Amino acid sequence: MENTYLTLIGTGNAESLRYWNTGALVRIDTQHVLIDCGFTIKYALRDIDISLQKIDAVFITHVHGDHVHGLERLGFESRYVYNRRPILYLEEDLYSPLWDKCLAGSMGNTSCGSSRIEDFFDVRIIENHTFTIGDCIFRTFPTPHTVGKPSYGVVLNERVMLTSDTNLITDLDQSFPNGIIFHDCCLQAENPVHATLSELIEGYSLALRKRMFLVHYGDEIDFYRALIRREFCGVATQGQVISL
Numbered sequence: 001m002e003n004t005y006l007t008l009i010g011t012g013n014a015e016s017l018r019y020w021n022t023g024a025l026v027r028i029d030t031q032h033v034l035i036d037c038g039f040t041i042k043y044a045l046r047d048i049d050i051s052l053q054k055i056d057a058v059f060i061t062h063v064h065g066d067h068v069h070g071l072e073r074l075g076f077e078s079r080y081v082y083n084r085r086p087i088l089y090l091e092e093d094l095y096s097p098l099w100d101k102c103l104a105g106s107m108g109n110t111s112c113g114s115s116r117i118e119d120f121f122d123v124r125i126i127e128n129h130t131f132t133i134g135d136c137i138f139r140t141f142p143t144p145h146t147v148g149k150p151s152y153g154v155v156l157n158e159r160v161m162l163t164s165d166t167n168l169i170t171d172l173d174q175s176f177p178n179g180i181i182f183h184d185c186c187l188q189a190e191n192p193v194h195a196t197l198s199e200l201i202e203g204y205s206l207a208l209r210k211r212m213f214l215v216h217y218g219d220e221i222d223f224y225r226a227l228i229r230r231e232f233c234g235v236a237t238q239g240q241v242i243s244l
């Protein structure tokens with residue numbers, strides 16, 4: 001769609017000093033929707049000339065700091081500076097881990113007294129793994145990331161998939177037979193919660209890998225660029241824009 005596009009606002013892992021936290025901004029006409037909101041969110045948005053004031057909605061993939069710790073800033077500034085309440089799209093099993101176990105410690109008591117997540121955000125629980133904003137359909141799906149911790153990837157208009165943090169996803173070529181995939185990639189030799197480069201090469205067919213940009217990488221990415229260009233579609237670039 002002409003006026004609907006995604007900008008990758010960060011491509012780094014949680015440790016990175018060279019790249020912002022992996023996440024995206026989806027523009028649907030005049031609306032601005034974040035996919036994840038990690039602790040580097042203000043710097044990432046500054047780089048594309050967007051302020052937190054412009055954020056209309058957020059979708060959260062899972063509760064790790066590099067994906068949710070920017071929500072405190074977004075919530076406080078929206079409520080106390082901009083007097084607005086962004087929509088927060090959540091899978092139901094993320095609600096309690098996000099508020100009770102994460103945000104409530106800092107946001108649960110304010111100058112207004114006891115506060116709930118609904119005081120900061122217009123919370124929408126996602127039903128049937130789907131929600132729609134304007135002409136953009138968001139389809140979520142569960143991913144194998146950290147055992148016992150719910151986490152999700154998202155597909156936009158069946159054209160672009162962001163896996164967010166994940167190990168290898170079984171039957172990925174069947175569940176998403178066409179389109180571009182931004183896939184989590186860990187450059188270390190072994191990792192229990194992220195797919196490593198060698199696991200991706202061994203676990204996915206070349207045809208599937210050639211639809212894949214690797215993202216959520218570490219600062220040592222330059223060493224692997226030639227190999228990734230050979231084996232995949234490429235390395236995701238911070239600021240990369242994809243039409244939806």
Ligand SMILES: [Zn+2]
Nearest residue numbers: 014064066165
């Ligand atoms: Zn992460």
Ligand SMILES: [Zn+2]
Nearest residue numbers: 062064145165
């Ligand atoms: Zn994670």
